[in-house]
Amino acid sequence: MALRINPSILASDFANLQSELGRIANADLAHVDVMDNHFVPNLTLGFPVVERLQEVSPIPLDIHLMIDAPERWAPQYAELGAYSVTFHAEAVGRESDPVSVARSLRERGARAGLALRPGTDAEPFLELLPEFDMVLVMTVEPGFGGQSFMPETMPKLRTLSQAVRDSGLDVWLQVDGGINDDTIGIAAEAGATVFVAGSSVFGAENAGAQVDHLRELAAGHVHGHR
Ligand code: DX5
Ligand code: ZN
Numbered sequence: 001m002a003l004r005i006n007p008s009i010l011a012s013d014f015a016n017l018q019s020e021l022g023r024i025a026n027a028d029l030a031h032v033d034v035m036d037n038h039f040v041p042n043l044t045l046g047f048p049v050v051e052r053l054q055e056v057s058p059i060p061l062d063i064h065l066m067i068d069a070p071e072r073w074a075p076q077y078a079e080l081g082a083y084s085v086t087f088h089a090e091a092v093g094r095e096s097d098p099v100s101v102a103r104s105l106r107e108r109g110a111r112a113g114l115a116l117r118p119g120t121d122a123e124p125f126l127e128l129l130p131e132f133d134m135v136l137v138m139t140v141e142p143g144f145g146g147q148s149f150m151p152e153t154m155p156k157l158r159t160l161s162q163a164v165r166d167s168g169l170d171v172w173l174q175v176d177g178g179i180n181d182d183t184i185g186i187a188a189e190a191g192a193t194v195f196v197a198g199s200s201v202f203g204a205e206n207a208g209a210q211v212d213h214l215r216e217l218a219a220g221h222v223h224g225h226r
Helices: 013-023 046-056 074-079 096-106 121-131 152-168 183-188 207-221
Strands: 005-007 030-035 061-066 083-090 111-116 134-138 172-177 193-197
Touching: 005 030, 005 207, 013 046, 030 046, 046 061, 046 074, 061 074, 061 111, 074 083, 074 096, 083 096, 083 134, 096 111, 096 121, 111 121, 121 152, 134 152, 134 193, 152 172, 152 183, 183 193, 183 207
Parallel strands: 005 193, 030 061, 061 083, 083 111, 111 134, 134 172, 172 193
Antiparallel strands: none
């Protein structure tokens, strides 16, 4: 099972996004947090900026949509060529549903990701796993970088990890929030395979070396059964 490190550019210098992407060229994907100030109480960047990031990034983009009614925008991020587009289960509007949004992403050639806030249970979504390429278990409340990892989300990750193993599907399990040298092993041990890290990577003097370091720490905690 490949382990992936996706640095979150939320913690990078927004005045120099292209050169910041260059600092993490050895990472797997660049994690881009799109926030709308409605689903979360913060506003970051949107479609025109991501369109340019897609053109200049040395690595593929992992889009994390923290926006209401993702059915309206998610397909467009897939169309611009994003490798992966993740939307929140809690944000899908009444006129749509997670499976329809996921299908609209896959039809456009992107991997489809489903994100769950810390308080959202995995159980109702287990039967939808065949429709998704990734599930994102938020390890902080979405909205801001630099928060502390919430270990109480690990039972949910274990449930999902077991369900993915039972299904035989190749669904990636992503964690996002408070991932650093001290916490990445906890998440890896519970079954995460894709690790988003913002402040831990971009706060390091050598961001690329920190990506490699995190990858090694995660690998040290993976059990043989995966
Ligand atoms: C938070 C974002 C995260 C954030 C993680 O809502 O989804 O991607 O950038 O930042 P750190 O790694 O600093 O917790
Ligand atoms: Zn994120």
